[in-house]
Structures are given as C-alpha cells and as structure tokens.
Amino acid sequence: MTVAAHRPGTLTAPAGSAARWRPAGSARHVLAGSLLVCPLMVFLAAAFYYPLAYTLAESVTPTQGPGLTFAHYTEFLGSRDGLGVLALTLGLSLAATLLSVALSLPLALLLRRKFFGRRALQFLMMLPITIPALVGALGLLILYDRTGWLNVVLLKLHVLSEPLAIDYTIPGLILFYVWMFFPYGGLVIMSGLGAIDPAVEEAGLVMGASPMVVFRRVMLPLLRGSLWAGAVMIFLQCFGAFSVPLIAGGNYQPIGVKIYTIANVFLDWPQASAMAVVMGIIQGGLVVAYQSIGRRRHPA
Amino acid sequence: MTEERLALEHIGKSWGRLAALSDICLTVPRGMFVSLLGPSGCGKTTLLRVITGSVVPDGGRVVVDGLDVTGLPTYRRNMGMVFQSFALFPHLSVADNIAFPLTVRGVSRAEQQKRVADALRIVHLDALAERFPRELSGGQQQRVGLARAIVYQPTILLLDEPLSNLDASLREEMRLEISQITRQLDITAVYVTHDQREALALSDAIAVMKLGRVVQFGTPEEIYSAPVNDFIARFLGYANELPVVVADGCARIEADNTVLETVPIGLTGPATAFIHASAVVLEASASGGPNRLGCTVADLAFMGDHVEYVLRHGTGLRLKAQAPIGAPMYPRGAEICAVLAPDKLIVVARDATGPA
Amino acid sequence: MRTLPAKLLRAALVTSFVLFITLPLVMILLEAFGADWFGMRMLPAQWTLRWFVWAAQTIDLGAVAWNTVEIALMTTVLTLAAALPASWAIARYRLPLKSILIGAILFPRMIPEITFALGVARIFYAIHLTNTAIGIALAHVMLAAPFAVLVLVSTFEGLDTRLLEAGTVMGCGPLRLFWRVTLPLALPGIVAAALFSFLASYNDFVLTLMVYGADTVTLPVQTYLSLGNGYLSVAGAISTILLVPSLFFLLAMLRMVNPENLLGGLKGA
Numbered sequence: 001m002t003v004a005a006h007r008p009g010t011l012t013a014p015a016g017s018a019a020r021w022r023p024a025g026s027a028r029h030v031l032a033g034s035l036l037v038c039p040l041m042v043f044l045a046a047a048f049y050y051p052l053a054y055t056l057a058e059s060v061t062p063t064q065g066p067g068l069t070f071a072h073y074t075e076f077l078g079s080r081d082g083l084g085v086l087a088l089t090l091g092l093s094l095a096a097t098l099l100s101v102a103l104s105l106p107l108a109l110l111l112r113r114k115f116f117g118r119r120a121l122q123f124l125m126m127l128p129i130t131i132p133a134l135v136g137a138l139g140l141l142i143l144y145d146r147t148g149w150l151n152v153v154l155l156k157l158h159v160l161s162e163p164l165a166i167d168y169t170i171p172g173l174i175l176f177y178v179w180m181f182f183p184y185g186g187l188v189i190m191s192g193l194g195a196i197d198p199a200v201e202e203a204g205l206v207m208g209a210s211p212m213v214v215f216r217r218v219m220l221p222l223l224r225g226s227l228w229a230g231a232v233m234i235f236l237q238c239f240g241a242f243s244v245p246l247i248a249g250g251n252y253q254p255i256g257v258k259i260y261t262i263a264n265v266f267l268d269w270p271q272a273s274a275m276a277v278v279m280g281i282i283q284g285g286l287v288v289a290y291q292s293i294g295r296r297r298h299p300a
Numbered sequence: 301m302t303e304e305r306l307a308l309e310h311i312g313k314s315w316g317r318l319a320a321l322s323d324i325c326l327t328v329p330r331g332m333f334v335s336l337l338g339p340s341g342c343g344k345t346t347l348l349r350v351i352t353g354s355v356v357p358d359g360g361r362v363v364v365d366g367l368d369v370t371g372l373p374t375y376r377r378n379m380g381m382v383f384q385s386f387a388l389f390p391h392l393s394v395a396d397n398i399a400f401p402l403t404v405r406g407v408s409r410a411e412q413q414k415r416v417a418d419a420l421r422i423v424h425l426d427a428l429a430e431r432f433p434r435e436l437s438g439g440q441q442q443r444v445g446l447a448r449a450i451v452y453q454p455t456i457l458l459l460d461e462p463l464s465n466l467d468a469s470l471r472e473e474m475r476l477e478i479s480q481i482t483r484q485l486d487i488t489a490v491y492v493t494h495d496q497r498e499a500l501a502l503s504d505a506i507a508v509m510k511l512g513r514v515v516q517f518g519t520p521e522e523i524y525s526a527p528v529n530d531f532i533a534r535f536l537g538y539a540n541e542l543p544v545v546v547a548d549g550c551a552r553i554e555a556d557n558t559v560l561e562t563v564p565i566g567l568t569g570p571a572t573a574f575i576h577a578s579a580v581v582l583e584a585s586a587s588g589g590p591n592r593l594g595c596t597v598a599d600l601a602f603m604g605d606h607v608e609y610v611l612r613h614g615t616g617l618r619l620k621a622q623a624p625i626g627a628p629m630y631p632r633g634a635e636i637c638a639v640l641a642p643d644k645l646i647v648v649a650r651d652a653t654g655p656a
Numbered sequence: 657m658r659t660l661p662a663k664l665l666r667a668a669l670v671t672s673f674v675l676f677i678t679l680p681l682v683m684i685l686l687e688a689f690g691a692d693w694f695g696m697r698m699l700p701a702q703w704t705l706r707w708f709v710w711a712a713q714t715i716d717l718g719a720v721a722w723n724t725v726e727i728a729l730m731t732t733v734l735t736l737a738a739a740l741p742a743s744w745a746i747a748r749y750r751l752p753l754k755s756i757l758i759g760a761i762l763f764p765r766m767i768p769e770i771t772f773a774l775g776v777a778r779i780f781y782a783i784h785l786t787n788t789a790i791g792i793a794l795a796h797v798m799l800a801a802p803f804a805v806l807v808l809v810s811t812f813e814g815l816d817t818r819l820l821e822a823g824t825v826m827g828c829g830p831l832r833l834f835w836r837v838t839l840p841l842a843l844p845g846i847v848a849a850a851l852f853s854f855l856a857s858y859n860d861f862v863l864t865l866m867v868y869g870a871d872t873v874t875l876p877v878q879t880y881l882s883l884g885n886g887y888l889s890v891a892g893a894i895s896t897i898l899l900v901p902s903l904f905f906l907l908a909m910l911r912m913v914n915p916e917n918l919l920g921g922l923k924g925a
Contacts, residue, residue: 033749036741037757040801043738048764048798051775058778110669121670123910124677131681131902132859134876135895138883139680142687142892149679152696179680199387205374206352206381206458207401207448214375217400221391240768242862247883256770260865263774273774280771287766 059273072274082275089254092170092245093238096177097185100234101227103178104186108193129183133243140176141167141248168250176244181237185230192226232290240283255279304366305330305488306456311350311360313343313512320346321357321512328456328490328505333482335491335499338509339535344492347509348458351490353377364455380454384461386441388433394444395420395429401452419447422481439470446478450485457482457489463498475501496536500524508532511653530572531651538574539620544647546571551647555615561590561642571647579644580621582609582630583637591640595619597630611638681899687892707893715878715890721897723789724858724874730793731857732850735800739849743808758805765802769862772798777866787869795863800853807852811845848909855905859898 062069076082111121128136144150144166151163166172196219204214242256249257255275263272304327311324321343328334336344349355351362353374362370369377388397395416402412420426423443433441442462449457462478463471479502482489493499499506500520508516508523516528527533530541543554546568551560553573560573583592595611598618607629611619619638623629630636686693688707690700711717745751746758764772776795777786785791815838823837861876868877875898882891 029749030752033745033751036745036749037751040738040742040761040805043734043794043797043801044761044764047776047794048772049760051779052772053775054779055772055775058775106669107673110666117670119910121673123906124674126906126910127677127681130855130906132861132876132879132895132898134861134879135684135898136680138687138879138891138895139682139684142683142888143680147695149683149698152698155696179676197385197387199383199385200389202352202354202374203381203383203387203389203448204400205354206377206379207404207452208375208378209400209404210373210375213404218389218391222389240770242768242770247880256768259770259774263777264866269774269778276771276774280767283767283771 055273055276058270059277061270063268063270072271073278075271076275076278085253085255085258085275086278088252089239089256092173092177092252092254093235093241095174096181096238097231097235099174099178100182100185101189101231103182104189104230105223105227107186108189111190112193125183125186127183128180133180133241134247136180137176137244137246137248140179140244144172144175167248168252170252173245173249173252176248177238177241180241180244181234184237185234188230188233189223189226192223192229196222229290232286236283236286236290239286240279303330304328305332305364306351306490307361307363308347308351309361309363311347311357311362313346313350313355313357319512321350324360324512324514326507326514326517328488330488331486332504333479333487333489333491333502335493335503335506336509337493337496337499337506337535339494342509343512344494344509345460346512348460348490348492351456351458352379352381378452378454379456379458380449380452381458381460382442382445382449382462384464386433386438386445386465388441388444388448390433392432393429394425394431394433394436397433397444398448398451401448405452407452415451419451422450422485423447423477438466439474442466442474443477446481450481450487455488457487459489459491461493462491463493463495471498478502500536508535510651513653515651526646527574527648529649529651530574531653533572533574533646533648538646539577540575540580542573542575542617544571544573545569546647553615553617555617558593560640560645560647562645562647563643565647567647567649571649573645573647575640575645577608577620578606578622579641580611580619581639581641582621582623582627583639584628584630585637587637589639590642591645593617593619593638593640595636595638597632597634597636599632600630611636613638684892684895684899687889688896691889707889711882711890711893715882717878717894717897720873720875720878720894723872724876727789727793727796727864727872727874728854728857730789731796731800732853734793734797735804735853736846736850738797739801739804739808740846743805744812746805747809747812758809761805762802764798769799773863773866776863780867786867787872789872792864792867792872792874793857795867796857796860799860799863800856803852803856804849807845807849808842811842814845815841851905851908855901858901 059072060068060070062071077086107125111118111125142148146163146165146167150166151160154160155163166175200218200222201214204218205211209217240256241254242260245252245254245257246260253261256279259272259275259279262268262275306326306328308324308326311321312319313321324343324347326334336347338344346355350357353362353369353372357370360370361368364377389400392400398416398419399412402415407415416429417426420429423446425440425443425447428436428440433444436444442465445462459478463474466474475498481487491499491502500523503520505517505519506523507514510531516523516532523532524536527536534541542560544551544560545554546552546565548568549565551562551565551571551573552558553560554570562573565571593613595613597609598612599610601608606622606624607627609621609623609630611621613619621638686700689703689705691704691706692701693699708717742761746754751757773795780786780791780795785794819841820833820837823833828836859876860874861880864872864874864877865880868874873881875894879891879894879898882894
C-alpha cells in the first residue's frame with residue numbers, strides 16, 4: 001500500500017483511513033457509498049416500490065380476465081358515489097384544517113412567552129400525534145358519547161335538556177380530526193412565530209401602532225408562510241386519516257376507509273387500487289405544494 | 301432651553317425577588333443626549349423599556365413634557381426607538397418600513413412620500429428605498445432603523461445598543477452619523493450602551509448604572525475625571541489601581557505605607573488610587589521627587605506607536621505603563637522606577653455594593 | 657398590560673386546552689379500570705382490574721403483547737441495519753443522484769399508508785408472508801426507515817469533522833476512532849432512530865391490519881377486534897397497555913430534541 005500511495009496520480013485516500021469521509025468522488029468512493037445504500041434500497045424496492053407498482057398495475061386490470069382498462073378510474077371519478085366519497089373526504093379535511101389553524105394560532109401566541117408550565121403544554125401538544133390513532137379515537141368516542149362527560153356536565157349544568165349527538169356525526173368527526181391532527185399545524189406555526197424577532201413587534205408598538213394593528217400589519221404577514229405550511233400539513237393528515245374514521249366514522253366513509261372496505265369486504269382489489277392511486281396522487285401533489293412553501297420560507 | 305422633556309421619578313421594578321430597578325430619578329432636558337451606561341444586567345435596558353411602556357414599573361412616574369405617561373400604553377407615547385437587532389419589518393421595503401409609523405398616524409400619501417424621502421436623504425440611503433431589509437448590510441439596516449425612528453419626529457429618541465450588532469469598522473462611522481443627526485435635528489435622545497467610549501463620545505450627560513441604580517450622573521468630562529467610586533473608574537478603563545488608605549488628606553499605599561502625593565482628597569479611610577497607563581513615566585534609576593516606585597520589568601510589548609510595559613512592584617502590585625516610541629527601552633528583568641504624576645492620580649472611594 | 661382579565665382569559669384558555677387534549681385519554685383509563693359506568697355517572701361505580709384479567713384469559717393478551725413487541729424489535733433491528741450504512745453513505749460520501757435517492761427513501765412517508773398497504777397485502781399473500789412476524793416487520797420498516805434516515809443523516813452530517821481529524825492526528829486507528837469517537841458522538845441520534853422505529857411498529861395499525869393473521873394479532877389490531885366485538889372495556893384495557901411506550905417515548909424525546917424536529921417522522925393515520 002505504501003508503494004501504491006506514492007505512485008503519482010493515486011494519492012487518493014487509502015481504504016479505511018481518516019480521509020475517508022472527505023468526498024473524493026473517485027470511482028471506488030462512489031462504489032463504496034452505493035454498496036452502503038444497497039440494503040435499504042433492496043428493502044424499499046421489495047416492500048414499497050414493488051407493492052406500489054403492483055397496485056398501479058392492478059388498478060388498470062379488469063375485475064375479471066386479462067387486459068387493460070381504465071374502467072375503475074372512470075367508475076370512481078365518474079360516479080355520484082365516487083365523487084361523494086371525494087367530496088366527503090375533502091370537506092372533512094378542509095373544515096378540520098380551518099378549525100385547527102384557528103385553534104393553533106392563539107395557542108402558539110400563548111405559548112410564545114416563557115411561563116411556568118410552558119414545557120408541559122408543549123408535551124401535551126405532542127400527545128395526540130404520538131399515541132396510536134386508534135386509542136385516541138376510542139377515548140374521543142367515550143368522551144363525546146351521549147352519556148359521556150361533555151353531555152353529562154352540560155346536562156347537569158342545565159345548559160342542555162337533551163344530550164348532544166356528537167359521535168358518528170360529521171361535526172363530531174371534524175372535532176375528532178382537529179384533536180388528532182392540530183398539533184402538526186401548531187408546531188409549524190410555533191416555529192414560525194419563534195423565528196420572528198420579538199423586537200419587531202415592540203418596534204411596531206413604539207412607533208404608534210396599536211396591538212391589533214401590529215398583529216394585522218406585522219405579525220400576520222410574517223406568519224403567512226407558516227400558516228399555509230401548517231394548514232397543508234394538517235390537511236395532509238386529515239386526508240390520509242384511516243383509524244379515526246374507521247372506528248368513529250359510522251356511516252361516513254372517507255376515501256381511506258372506503259378503499260379498505262372495497263378491498264377487504266367486497267374483495268374488489270382493482271377498484272380499491274384505482275382509488276388508492278387517486279388518493280396517492282392528490283396527497284403527493286399536496287406534499288409538493290407543502291415543500292415549495294417550505295422552500296420559500298427558508299431560501300437556501 | 302433647559303425645559304424638561306423627560307423626567308423619571310423614583311422608578312422601581314422587580315422581577316420576583318430580583319430588583320431590576322430601584323428608586324431611579326433622572327431628568328433629561330429638551331435636546332439633550334443622555335446615555336445609560338453600565339455592564340449587562342445593570343437595568344439600563346429595563347429602564348429604557350419603562351420609558352417606552354413595554355415594562356410597567358412597580359412604582360414611580362414617567363413624565364414626558366410635564367405629563368404623566370406611566371399608565372399610557374406604548375403606542376400612545378409617541379417615542380422613537382432604534383433596536384440592537386435593527387427590528388426592521390422583513391416583509392416591507394425600506395421605504396415602507398420608514399413609512400409605517402406615518403401610515404399608522406394617518407399621514408397623507410403625498411406627505412408620506414416627501415417625509416420618507418427626507419429621512420432617507422438624512423441617512424444617505426436615497427438609492428435603496430425599494431430594497432428589502434435582507435438585501436442590506438448591517439450598517440445600512442441600522443440606518444433604516446434610525447430613519448424609521450426619526451421620520452415622525454418623536455418626542456424622545458431611544459437607542460438600545462444600536463452599534464453592538466455592527467462590525468467594529470462600521471461602528472465608529474455609524475456613531476458619528478448618530479451624533480450628527482441627533483444634533484442637527486435637535487432630538488432629545490436616551491442611549492443605552494455598555495461601551496464607555498460610545499457613551500463618552502456621544503453624550504451630553506451620562507448616567508452610570510449598577511445593579512438597578514444610577515451610581516453617577518454627570519457630563520462625560522466630570523465622570524471621566526472624577527468617577528465617584530472604583531467601579532466606575534474600572535468601567536471607564538483606568539488600567540492601574542492601587543489600594544490605598546487615606547488619613548488626614550494623605551493617601552498611603554495599603555501594602556507598604558508609601559505616601560502617594562495627589563491633588564487634595566475629600567475622603568478618609570480605605571480607597572483606591574487609579575492612573576492611566578499612559579500617565580506612568582518610566583525612569584532608569586530612582587531620583588528625587590514624589591510618587592516614585594521601584595519596579596521590575598515583567599513583560600513588554602511593542603505596539604507600533606507605543607511600547608507597553610507590565611511592571612511588578614516589590615509589594616506584588618502590578619502596574620501597566622505606556623512609553624512613547626523614542627523613549628529609552630528597558631529589557632525584561634530590568635530594575636527601573638515608575639513615576640506616577642500626582643495630578644494624573646485620582647483617589648476614589650471603594651464601591652460597597654459588591655460585584656455588578 | 658398584565659391585567660387581571662387578561663390573566664384570567666389566559667388561564668381559561670390554558671385550562672380548556674389541557675382538558676381538550678387530555679380528557680380522551682382519561683376516558684380510556686376510566687373505561688379500563690372502572691365497572692358499572694352508566695348513564696349520568698361521571699365516574700365508574702367501582703374500580704377493577706377485571707378487564708385486564710378477562711383480556712388475558714379470553715384473548716391471550718400475553719401472546720398478543722409479545723407479538724407486538726417481537727415485531728417492533730424486529731422492525732428496529734432491520735431498520736437500523738439498513739438505515740445506518742445508508743445514512744452514513746448519504747451524509748459522508750459523494751453519491752450520484754443523491755437528491756433522487758433521498759426522495760426515494762422519504763417517499764413512503766409522503767403518501768397514505770393505505771395506498772401501498774393494498775399492494776403489500778396482495779404480494780405478501782402470494783408469497784405467504786402474511787401472518788408472519790417477519791413479514792409484518794418488513795412492512796413496518798417502510799414506516800420507520802424514512803424517519804430513521806432523516807435523523808441519522810442529520811446526525812452524521814452534524815458530526816464535527818475536526819473532532820474526527822483530531823482523533824486521527826492523535827493516533828487513533830479507524831476502528832478505534834469509530835468506537836471511541838464517532839459512535840459516542842452519534843449515539844443520541846441512533847437512540848432516537850431506534851426508539852422511533854420501535855414506536856412506529858408498536859403503534860402501527862393500518863399496515864398490520866392488511867397483513868396480520870391469527871398468529872400475528874398485535875395490540876392495535878386486538879383493540880380494533882375487541883371494539884368490533886363490543887367489548888369496550890377490554891378495548892380500553894388493551895389501549896392502556898398500548899399507551900405506555902408512546903408516553904415513555906414522548907418523555908424521552910422531549911428531553912433530547914425540540915418537538916418541531918419530530919414533525920418529519922410522526923404521522924398518525
């Protein structure tokens with residue numbers, strides 16, 4: 001190796017030496033790097049990309065016999081039922097997103113100042129997105145049941161004379177989505193708020209703008225990017241939701257649950273596959289939108 | 301012309317058990333440039349925020365032009381402020397930043413344009429009106445900050461360490477600019493800094509603060525030539541300090557009882573004598589005359605326009621001296637004599653309040 | 657501006673927020689440890705462990721819990737085995753098409769699980785991987801790997817090259833350098849990736865639902881099954897057990913990292 005290292009033109013890093021982590025760009029270097037990436041790529045190919053391709057292929061396969069067909073797409077996107085599912089999913093997601101942002105913004109403003117218990121509140125905020133969605137949904141169902149705490153308290157306080165029906169209704173489902181997914185937006189908005197120099201707000205006040213004017217003319221424009229990013233983030237989660245609508249949706253089946261039902265109950269895999277592809281494309285488009293917002297927020 | 305613009309009366313503020321400000325009294329006449337000088341944590345920024353209204357004092361009054369504004373919210377006080385972090389609105393152009401306080405005040409569009417243009421001319425940024433803050437250098441951003449703070453002719457201009465986020469080379473230029481503009485516009489200004497040179501160069505008067513109190517208030521000359529205690533002397537950059545005991549108007553070095561000849565001293569008991577390094581003259585051998593201390597050259601460094609010596613006195617005292625180029629040079633280890641000019645020695649009381 | 661009404665308003669806001677977030681979990685606990693909880697009662701009439709006992713007897717809770725842990729451990733090992741070298745290469749080597757590579761690794765987290773769970777179910781069924789622990793673990797790797805790579809790449813990129821160089825200059829051989837310098841520096845990131853991988857698998861419901869079988873029921877699937885059978889209290893008991901690692905993970909993470917950095921990884925379904 002000593003000989004090789006002194007030959008002109010081969011003064012590259014000897015294998016295993018300290019210089020290894022400096023990108024050298026030699027063929028050997030690229031090969032070594034590629035080998036290290038290999039195991040993960042094999043896993044991904046076997047358990048993700050192949051299944052994805054399989055789904056794509058199945059979505060254009062006729063329900064019976066061989067051939068190529070787009071009937072499953074036209075059936076989904078062209079039928080009243082199919083469009084109903086899409087409308088339900090998008091409507092639920094949109095409503096839950098708006099409510100979540102409306103909840104996150106004051107909360108983020110509140111959590112901005114340092115006070116006792118702030119860390120604990122941040123901990124609590126992470127709770128809904130860390131625990132299994134199924135458990136959260138179960139707790140929500142019990143809490144908002146006709147004999148759940150909310151109704152019992154409101155009845156005992158004589159605010160209500162009849163219990164509210166929340167579980168298995170559209171407003172209930174939206175409420176559950178908000179509980180489950182608002183932290184995604186809240187965290188983005190909090191970090192956006194944290195990036196604003198507190199002196200900017202103070203500057204506005206000193207110059208004679210009232211707190212409302214400062215909020216409208218200074219804080220809101222500066223937060224616009226974060227609000228959008230947070231909203232897209234929440235929307236993505238709502239759109240892809242499965243566990244919550246599965247056990248708490250009742251008669252309402254958003255696209256995720258519908259796909260599962262069609263595949264596992266009606267065993268119409270090609271139809272389910274076509275819907276899954278549509279779902280994936282919508283979600284993918286939103287991710288691209290989200291990332292372009294992110295790039296605009298943090299120009300490289 | 302000595303009408304009071306700002307008066308702080310017995311201002312107190314504590315954060316929990318920590319007293320940030322105690323019994324601050326200060327008056328600022330119209331057109332005067334006053335600095336609040338002190339180390340970090342001395343309460344100077346808190347005091348500034350009491351003036352703006354961002355911090356509500358526990359006690360005392362803030363009076364502007366004879367009116368008590370203590371209960372007035374920040375945005376109704378008509379003050380201007382320049383921030384350490386510049387605090388420009390990142391989503392607005394330079395012109396819109398400067399126009400912001402005018403818009404808030406309902407100034408007409410035409411009038412706004414005229415006044416923004418004037419302000420930009422004053423800070424020499426006419427060409428950059430349409431740029432955004434992130435496209436400007438630190439120095440330029442702070443000029444915008446200054447323009448934005450003066451464009452609506454606030455009653456008082458507050459400056460919170462406006463130079464500390466700038467490069468050393470820019471600082472002096474910006475300092476001169478601030479000095480020129482505030483004098484030209486006859487603005488009443490309160491300037492917060494921890495840099496004694498900035499305070500000395502800019503101010504008509506300086507309030508030196510420590511642990512939430514104003515320790516000394518006076519003109520730069522007064523404070524520099526007659527600091528009231530050793531804390532201020534040290535803070536102003538006096539290089540040499542000798543612990544002394546004063547009895548019957550005569551100061552003796554604590555360690556060996558050597559008599560120091562000084563200008564008349566108005567205090568008795570333990571005290572500290574200070575002298576600048578440049579006022580310490582070196583001689584080869586002891587000759588007759590007052591304040592001659594036999595020393596060994598411990599170290600020396602050539603600094604271009606002068607030579608810096610570190611001397612060790614027999615009692616363990618260390619002295620710093622600056623000798624002009626051309627004066628005789630002494631090698632390390634040389635036994636020499638340091639002469640402390642009596643009229644350059646100041647003897648001040650020891651500060652009893654502990655470390656800042 | 658800290659007036660009394662403002663303080664009260666803030667206290668009210670904080671309180672309702674805390675209740676909004678925590679009450680669903682309190683309900684789970686009441687359901688799991690209480691009996692005779694009907695009608696207008698706020699609290700159960702009696703406290704009991706009978707649902708846990710019942711669950712242990714009727715549905716072999718021990719086996720279900722072990723399935724869950726076994727699959728989660730397998731997922732963790734497989735994920736680290738694949739993600740560690742890949743992340744090191746991404747962070748430290750010049751690779752062709754690196755951004756496309758990273759995109760390909762992160763893509764599984766960008767689309768809903770159900771969209772590729774369909775294909776996974778079909779293929780695993782064809783090659784008899786459904787109802788096997790290793791099959792489910794392999795599917796779970798797709799959930800864990802993207803986040804593990806994100807964390808590990810940023811960990812490895814963040815390693816101070818000067819420290820590694822200093823080690824070499826001071827005479828550390830490559831192997832010793834790895835054990836004595838590189839590994840201790842990267843350990844927090846590796847632990848975070850491992851914890852997350854475990855949790856992603858332990859909590860997963862969607863993918864497991866598509867490929868589980870009689871021998872590979874996990875806690876989330878069992879919660880769903882018990883619910884379907886109408887045993888609400890049993891579902892509550894299982895949920896309680898299910899919650900433990902999440903809470904532990906949350907505490908551990910809050911000590912180690914800023915919550916916002918977890919965004920890329922966590923994703924409910």
